[in-house]
Amino acid sequence: xxxxxxxxxxxxxxxxxxxxxxxxxxxxxxxxxxxxxxxxxxxxxxxxxxxxxxxxxxxxxxxxxxxxxxxxxxxxxxxxxxxxxxxxxxxxxxxxxxxxxxxxxxxxxxxxxxxxxxxxxxxxxxxxxxxxxxxxxxxxxxxxxxxxxxxxxxxxxxxxxxxxxxxxxxxxxxxxxxxxxxxxxxxxxxxxxxxx
Amino acid sequence: xxxxxxxxxxxxxxxxxxxxxxxxxxxxxxxxxxxxxxxxxxxxxxxxxxxxxxxxxxxxxxxxxxxxxxxxxxxxxxxxxxxxxxxxxxxxxxxxxxxxxxxxxxxxxxxxxxxxxxxxxxxxxxxxxxxxxxxxxxxxxxxxxxxxxxxxxxxxxxxxxxxxxxxxxxxxxxxxxxxxxxxxxxxxxxxxxxxx
DNA sequence: AAGTAAACTGTCAAGTTAGACAGTAAACTA
DNA sequence: TAGTTTACTGTCTAACTTGACAGTTTACTT
Numbered sequence: 001x002x003x004x005x006x007x008x009x010x011x012x013x014x015x016x017x018x019x020x021x022x023x024x025x026x027x028x029x030x031x032x033x034x035x036x037x038x039x040x041x042x043x044x045x046x047x048x049x050x051x052x053x054x055x056x057x058x059x060x061x062x063x064x065x066x067x068x069x070x071x072x073x074x075x076x077x078x079x080x081x082x083x084x085x086x087x088x089x090x091x092x093x094x095x096x097x098x099x100x101x102x103x104x105x106x107x108x109x110x111x112x113x114x115x116x117x118x119x120x121x122x123x124x125x126x127x128x129x130x131x132x133x134x135x136x137x138x139x140x141x142x143x144x145x146x147x148x149x150x151x152x153x154x155x156x157x158x159x160x161x162x163x164x165x166x167x168x169x170x171x172x173x174x175x176x177x178x179x180x181x182x183x184x185x186x187x188x189x190x191x192x193x194x195x196x
Numbered sequence: 197x198x199x200x201x202x203x204x205x206x207x208x209x210x211x212x213x214x215x216x217x218x219x220x221x222x223x224x225x226x227x228x229x230x231x232x233x234x235x236x237x238x239x240x241x242x243x244x245x246x247x248x249x250x251x252x253x254x255x256x257x258x259x260x261x262x263x264x265x266x267x268x269x270x271x272x273x274x275x276x277x278x279x280x281x282x283x284x285x286x287x288x289x290x291x292x293x294x295x296x297x298x299x300x301x302x303x304x305x306x307x308x309x310x311x312x313x314x315x316x317x318x319x320x321x322x323x324x325x326x327x328x329x330x331x332x333x334x335x336x337x338x339x340x341x342x343x344x345x346x347x348x349x350x351x352x353x354x355x356x357x358x359x360x361x362x363x364x365x366x367x368x369x370x371x372x373x374x375x376x377x378x379x380x381x382x383x384x385x386x387x388x389x390x391x392x
Numbered sequence: 393a394a395g396t397a398a399a400c401t402g403t404c405a406a407g408t409t410a411g412a413c414a415g416t417a418a419a420c421t422a
Numbered sequence: 423t424a425g426t427t428t429a430c431t432g433t434c435t436a437a438c439t440t441g442a443c444a445g446t447t448t449a450c451t452t
Contacts, residue, residue, distance in 0.1 A: 001398095002450065004449065006399075023308060025222070026221070026305060028221045029223060033438080042401060043439095044400080045400060049399095105308055108304055111364065112220070114366050115366065125367055156376030157376065160376075161357065161360075167359075170307050173321065181356055183349045184356070185353075187353070188384060190387065191386065191387060198421080198428055202429075227410090228409070229408080237430085240430080241429080249410070
């Protein structure tokens with residue numbers, strides 16, 4: 001049967017290194033050399049595992065989408081026993097390093113490359129949609145009497161506020177920026193309380 | 197006195213082309229060839245006007261920061277006679293093409309490059325701060341009796357919701373995404389009404 | 393121990409990119 | 423018209439980047 005394949009594992013490692021480089025240099029700036037150095041491998045190995053550049057970018061798109069989707073699932077499971085909008089907000093804003101900020105940065109970089117790699121659009125769109133869906137369901141579950149549309153809007157808003165906060169991380173902004181988004185999310189959540 | 201200088205004008209044109217390319221290919225992916233083609237000039241001219249690559253990136257940082265600041269000023273002036281949070285939200289979300297979405301995309305790309313170009317941090321931080329300040333003052337002006345901190349939070353929230361909406365534009369998302377941010381911003385604004 | 397399938401390495405060729413600089417053309421002044 | 427300043431072009435070099443592929447090593451099977 002020959003040497004055992006570590007392709008699945010290696011692929012993940014390389015994609016992780018790719019993710020780091022895209023976050024730092026942008027999609028086209030993440031060269032094979034950068035990725036190889038980051039992954040601790042020789043350059044030709046990158047190609048061996050992920051194929052040529054286009055295949056790599058598309059694989060990264062799938063990877064980011066999968067990661068976002070599985071993070072959504074983790075969020076859903078984590079809040080299954082402790083529902084409540086409040087807990088959703090805490091999970092998003094006060095998850096100390098549990099949610100990898102590279103994913104958001106990388107996601108944005110890929111979004112901006114959709115024109116060059118149209119195949120990226122669907123996975124990116126779908127994975128964000130599931131993220132929103134999870135948030136919406138959490139909000140709906142904790143406010144069964146509230147207006148359905150209002151819940152969707154609040155959920156979208158909370159997620160979007162989180163996204164912006166995450167996007168500013170490389171800037172090392174004053175803490176007030178993060179706090180404001182956090183409190184704005186809480187305010188949004190409160191709009192459901194008063195109506196119920 | 198020799199041939200009249202068009203440097204100021206050309207510089208702006210080249211920076212505009214640079215902005216377009218960064219939005220499309222990322223900071224490191226925006227090559228001189230791309231920029232030259234976009235600007236309709238020969239490659240060496242880019243260098244003539246903006247200097248080497250590092251100088252170009254820093255110049256773009258200043259340019260984006262200046263543009264953001266002047267857009268903030270325009271917003272301030274436009275809403276001077278028609279204050280009100282509602283009008284702020286309309287101006288942000290329903291400005292049909294008046295606010296260039298490339299600026300936001302480019303801003304994000306530059307934020308992610310702060311580690312490679314540390315000098316970018318200050319202008320990016322300062323210009324976003326003035327954007328927030330303008331929004332805060334508009335909110336404060338229309339709700340003089342409301343809690344000051346609440347106004348700041350709402351203003352931050354509205355701006356951040358707008359930023360996320362703008363960031364998704366290259367994805368061509370379903371209209372509901374944009375609407376949700378818009379309505380979430382309105383809901384945030386309403387939290388001030390009920391308390392006054 | 394021989395066979396084998398996969399991971400891994402070394403290296404070359406083609407294309408692209410940034411940087412540098414000499415030189416030309418254009419638009420003004422005296 | 424001569425001089426001057428600036429915009430602009432052509433072109434060379436060095437470095438970088440991707441793609442390709444032959445060859446080696448590793449780890450498992452029979």
